[in-house]
Amino acid sequence: MQNDFLGLDGRVVIVSGAGGGGIGTAVTAMAARAGATVLAVSRSPENLERHVGPLAAEGLAVVPVAADASTDEGIATVMDAAGKADGELHGLVNVAGGAAPATWMRSTRVNREDWRALFTQNLETMFFMSRAVAAELKEQGRPGSIVSISSISGMNTAPYHIGYGTAKAALVAATRTMAVELALDGIRVNAVAPGVTETPASGTYVDQDADRDRRAIAMGRRGRPEEQAGAILFLLSDLSTYITGQTILVDGGLNLKWSHLAADNTTLFLKDESFRAAITRE
Template structure:
């Protein structure tokens, strides 16, 4: 069990990649603060099932990443537990309909950046204060190959994911002295509800450009995160792992 005795904070746990992260980390004996924007019966049932099946402590935590006050309140709840935080996975994020730069309102760009970048940085800043005291930790940012390759359209999404890659490299440099590792994962097109906003034409172009000619599965992204969270990657920091089927 790669994460036995560890405690993680994972954002965006209720669906997609976040749900697979929750399942994979629990299976590897990790205690988890499972963050989501709002409660659902399905999510609560999943937590109960994973807690019972793997005998781990999974606590749901609900807050809106668009609201800094809610992030602060959630972190106060975590801090009051007086536990170490060994792992942070910044997974939650939003996308937007594909549109050209000239057709995208600045307000929409600000909204996407608030969720995909600024809220993640605020959360990371809170958690890092704990990790610095412990002199250990692993931070994993879920970015996107779009932030590397600069896909056409969705300037706000592409730019926000590129910003997280830049932050990953900068924080890796700054935090290494405290034995805190910071890495990122850049998934390719993955089978989540985010692809529902893609036209069939764009989806087919992406599949054509992917050597394996298929979508990624959320559990494949979660497996890469498990590697980065565990001691198996103990000499890795400042890296961006592409999990994209060979695009």
Template sequence: MITDRLRLDGRTVIVSGAGGGGIGTSCAAALAEAGATIVAVDRDAQRLADLPDTYVKVEADIFTAEGVQSVVDAAPAPLHGLVNVVGGSLPPHWAPALDYARDQWDSSLDLNLHHVMFLSQAVARKLVEQNTGGSITTIASTGGVVAAPFHVAYGTAKAAVLGLTRTLALEWGQYGIRVNAVAAGSITTPRATKTVQDPALSKRGVPLGRRGTPDDIAAAVLFLISDLSAYTTGAVLPVEGGALQRIALFDDDNVPVHVTNPDILGRIKGSNA
């Protein structure tokens, strides 16, 4: 049956940023439910301690070559895949582009881009050595698909992640390694709740009328890591409640903002408009 292709029994999947109760935690839980052996990676020992004891827990700094290698070395065979979760847009990374400082720029790109390449590379080398193929999925952002005003480095890094995803998919397809990304929209996580003060305002521009949850992202990751997506590589899967479908010319009622003719508005909205 086709749903059997969701199963990951006997396969190992590395999840970076697995602690903290956000997207990484939900991805690890979803993959474990599908039967995968989870290598949970975090540099916070307490976050790892809070995860299930069935996981292989690796305290590592994936921003270093040594940390990356320690993660791959700890993964039980056969390794099947990787979920790159580590990233984010921290309060210090928000600023007008005219005022952006070099340290803000470097910090955001370090957090969101560089480790994705080198952890993916280390995992791919292992998959090539095994001659098994596999699947790599990175959590990207809608901020890498469209403009990211006032957090320019984050948007630039996430756009680069999408370019990296497509390039690696082309290079590594010959080895049976699939490389995809999830363009996450506005997701409620423990970190996000510290900056989102008004839930009603935070869902503006989302046609489905709500913020996403980590489980929404985890469901997409399970699809991309599993064999259910066996013929999918180089793809960017939007999980954003339809937000990317509403360009700036559409208001919250989905009416183009440039339309002001009362006759047309009446036809769109009905006689009570």
């Protein structure tokens, strides 16, 4: 009954960036349990085996797809797999993105190579993957839902992380424009902007400090990947058929307080002082 209510039975959902063990993996599991056939896309076969393999072993309709969604060849591989999947294409979740700790620095130190790499990773990958899925849905004359991961950094300021924050803000703008263009085709385009979430990727520069979390976040704790996945599943499903062009902040109220910046405007969530010193140097 729940699966019928969500409306994902018999539908194919692509999750780009499914193999990291964080939000993408959680979305893959949740969508499959809601009845979808999920194409779990990652450029790392090892990550697919580690994080997605157990889901398939449970008997869930999860199809691992090793492909780099930042390339035309990778997107073609994904779309070929979608054409062969059991069910009708319905949704896309763009999780692939992020930024390595080495990309944190003052704006005056950012070079073109770093800037372009962040935009490729966080904006181009989302746009061209969305473009391919939207074109296929239009050709089939089918409605659908595209959901992309922005960030709280794209909804406000991102001190010492300007490339990432700006790319995520551009993702929000692209979401709004595509939503208008595709609305009459029945294709909805939305985004989710996570706050601080406990994922393997965030663990590379964020440490554990429950007292600080209580001070900085209205709900007093960090989010879990499954809580981001819940919002994404809502936007994928027939529960949200009149919602398009929106970016939903899923941050536990972090944006309401916005008190997580230290006196030097670096985020209080940074793991260690040596990292703080490295990113703020002239």
